[in-house]
Amino acid sequence: MKTSYDLTLNIRRYDPYQNRTWVQTYQLEAGRIMRFVDLFRKINDEQDATLAWGSSCEHGQCGSCSVRINGKPMLACELLVENAVNEFGSTTFFIEPLPVASVVRDLVIDTDQAYARIDQVKPYIISPRQPAADGEAHQISPEELDRYVDATRCINCFCCSAACIASHDTFLGPNAMLAAIVRVMDPREDEKQQRLETIYSENGVYRCHSSQACSFVCPKEIDVAHFMALAKQGAITSS
Structure with a gap:
């Protein structure tokens, strides 16, 4: 059984102060049962403290961590790395905010x-x-x-x-x-x-x-x- 994966996360960023949007790529190794909120936190801790994303309960009950991953709206706190690799058949993921409201910053919407x-x-x-x-x-x-x-x-x-x-x-x-x-x-x-x-x-x-x-x-x-x-x-x- 594979215990970790080398992942590529292409994340849509937005800086409200410069009114600038871009896609930033992060490379990281992640355990198979890490959730995507864990990946965001790992990026904050190890690579980029400026990446903004939403979460609260992290138990699939509040909905604040919703993002679009490879085009599919999902809860980042429920999606495990191994399940994502199996579902999308890839270790590369494009992550963006939900298009239901204005973006406040990065993956956070109003x-x-x-x-x-x-x-x-x-x-x-x-x-x-x-x-x-x-x-x-x-x-x-x-x-x-x-x-x-x-x-x-x-x-x-x-x-x-x-x-x-x-x-x-x-x-x-x-x-x-x-x-x-x-x-x-x-x-x-x-x-x-x-x-x-x-x-x-x-x-x-x-x-x-x-x-x-x-x-x-x-x-x-x-x-x-x-x-x-x-x-x-x-x-x-x-x-």
């Missing part, structure tokens, strides 16, 4: 700008359904929960939006649509109309091209395209 699309759909319960008169909390049956529980695992890493072939100028994006769809399907939410108006708006679900790229790249393995199809069919309203 997350406030990216989240603005999510904010438009109000990804929270607006009008909670009132509990029963006896004071018991509102309960969700297993059948109701099964309809949409997979969609609740979305971490808003924006990988699906980066892979989406619809225009970012005219489409709110698959993760924003998913956030709205979840709340429409949630029987605890009484306010459905606002969300339905957003889902079926000019920038809503009908801008989806049904390429299923969102499902293909989702690191949480959510079938995003399935929920988009349900919305197009009008099959998302809970009882």
